[in-house]
Amino acid sequence: MVLSLSSQNVIQYLQDAGLCSSEDGASKESELPDRSKNFNLLVNLVDNRKLLVKQERSNHHDGTPHEFFNEWLFHQLLQQFPVIGNISAIASLVLHFDEENSILVRNYLSDYQELRNFYQKTDIFADDIASAIGTTLAGLHRATFNGREYRDFMATAPAGQFRYHFYNPAQGIESIAPEIFGMVPTEALQFYTLYQRYESLESAIADLAYEWNPCCLTHNDLKLNNILVHSRWQQLDNCLVRLIDWKACAWGDPAFDLGTLLASYLEIWLSSLVVDSTLELEESLRLAVIPLEVLQPSILALTRSYLNAFPMILDYRHDFILRVIQFAGLALIYQIQDKIKCRKDFDNADMCMLQVAKNLLTMPEQGVQTVFGITQPEILKPVAKVHKLPQPEREKQLVRLYYEKTRLRGC
Ligand SMILES: Nc1ncnc2c1ncn2[C@@H]1O[C@H](COP(=O)(O)OP(=O)(O)OP(=O)(O)O)[C@@H](O)[C@H]1O
Ligand SMILES: [Mg+2]
CATH class of the missing domain: 3.30.200.20 (Phosphorylase Kinase; domain 1)
Incomplete structure (x- = not known):
């Protein structure tokens, strides 16, 4: 019983x-x-x-x-x-x-608090915290990278039963059946309509799924509410952060974990937009209460610490950063979908988020510039000083990508 x-x-x-x-x-x-x-x-x-x-x-x-x-x-x-x-x-x-x-x-760790809450309450986006997350995540990925023993353990424990199915999160949104009309509010149908209308989005997600490359142990749900930060983080040298909630952990693609994390930072920016039917997307994004520029140092510190601790990933996947950006776009789409499912809600702010997500997925080169505020060679410069990195492709002239002339609903 x-x-x-x-x-x-x-x-x-x-x-x-x-x-x-x-x-x-x-x-x-x-x-x-x-x-x-x-x-x-x-x-x-x-x-x-x-x-x-x-x-x-x-x-x-x-x-x-x-x-x-x-x-x-x-x-x-x-x-x-x-x-x-x-x-x-x-x-x-x-x-x-x-x-x-x-x-x-x-x-239960009483000395720690959820990082999402911490950011919400304090508006402190310290490099130390972001670096600690990057180093920790790289530690997990590096230690298990191509490690057959870990992969087999996850696949067969315990007692030889096959318990675990390799999960590829690059699936996009499931196909839409007529039942959807009874399940989501009318406004949310627009999300599914737009999602289906963007052919380039569908093919970018299909490419991501095709190139899915499981090679290490991944957390697979690395949102800021699954990270805890110590209440005395400023006085500590070590263990400022703890990663919790390992229910989705599996043998996976490291770019997915890093992309999900970056998306969580982008969500702070995107959920602080001033959205109005008279404003264009570009303007809304610029008027955000928490501008992207405030979050970029954390995003950069996190990514550089990750690459410093696990530079080998750049040899293995030359396009690693581009894939991280694409997975960040995909994670934003999953966030919108979760919100529709849990809160039955889809508003103009979510439309902006969808637009940004689409751009990250379909134009990742420009996405790098948008998310980090600098180019890929600039991101890699301090890492390249310490480690010998593969030669980057010739730098292209890039422009910021989110300023496509999109009008919000009601315009
Ligand atoms: N060991 C822990 N120490 C401190 N706080 C924790 C701990 N585990 C969970 N929490 C807090 O409780 C919240 C919810 O826990 P958890 O992530 O396990 O569940 P969840 O994300 O709500 O999902 P589920 O639906 O599976 O319960 C966390 O976001 C965190 O704030
Ligand atoms: Mg959780």
Whole structure:
């Protein structure tokens, strides 16, 4: 019989699982803000430890694997291969997994806060934080790069069962069936219409999918709310950040992780636009409350730290930066789609986001200039000073790309 977890039975459950003793007891339990599809309980133990207890509420009668199973598998991989587990920002927080009841227990880090919230509250976009993320991510990708043992571990554990299907996230939006009319609001239909109308967008995504090149372990959901930053980050030299929520981790393409991260920074800019039917896209983008120029130093610091720690990726994929830009565009499209699905909402700001996403996907060379504010050779210059890099192609004359004369809805 499957147990339904609640604040009434959680302590008993933790005691039975050996995660707290009867003397230990719990001082109080609180539910986390309910914006996730799973049930989350934060349990405060008397010794000041905090446990995050999660239960997956969707059923799995269709045979799809539990999301938590993947996080558990990743935890086991870290135990088996300390070379990765010792990367402190990646180290596992998982204490317990109960497959039958779809329950996962993590150590809760009270000294840390979500990076997305941190940026929202403080408007501090420090290079140190961005660099720490870039170095950490490169550490994961580099340590597992072309490592057959990691790939096989993810594919076959445990007990030789084949548990995991290679997942290619460069799929674009699923094909649109008539049911969509009942599922999304009328305004959101415009997103699907525009998406289908742009042939160049479809073919750019198809090319990305074709060139999908899984070669290392990837997080696959690297948004800013899956990164924690230490509350005393300014005083610390090490471990300012922690990457959490490894439910989507898999053998994948490193450009996808970096692209998803860049898209999360771009989203801060794009969600601060002043959008009005009398304004052209170019003007809206320029009037953003948080201009792109404020975020570019973080985007640059993150990317350079990543490349400094993993320069080999540029030998392996000469077009790595262009692919990162394209994946950033794709991640923006997924964000719009998630918003439509969860909040049933699509507005003019999302139209701008779609336009930027399309441009990144279809014109990545110009996208580099837009996102970083400088050219590819300029991005690579400090990295090239330290490492011998492949010779870049002759520099082309590029212009910023998002200023296509697009009128917003209602014009
Ligand atoms: N170990 C942890 N320490 C501190 N905070 C955490 C920890 N784990 C999660 N959190 C906080 O709780 C939030 C939600 O957790 P998590 O990312 O696991 O779930 P989610 O993204 O909401 O997805 P799901 O739908 O799977 O529950 C995180 O964004 C983070 O703010
Ligand atoms: Mg999360």
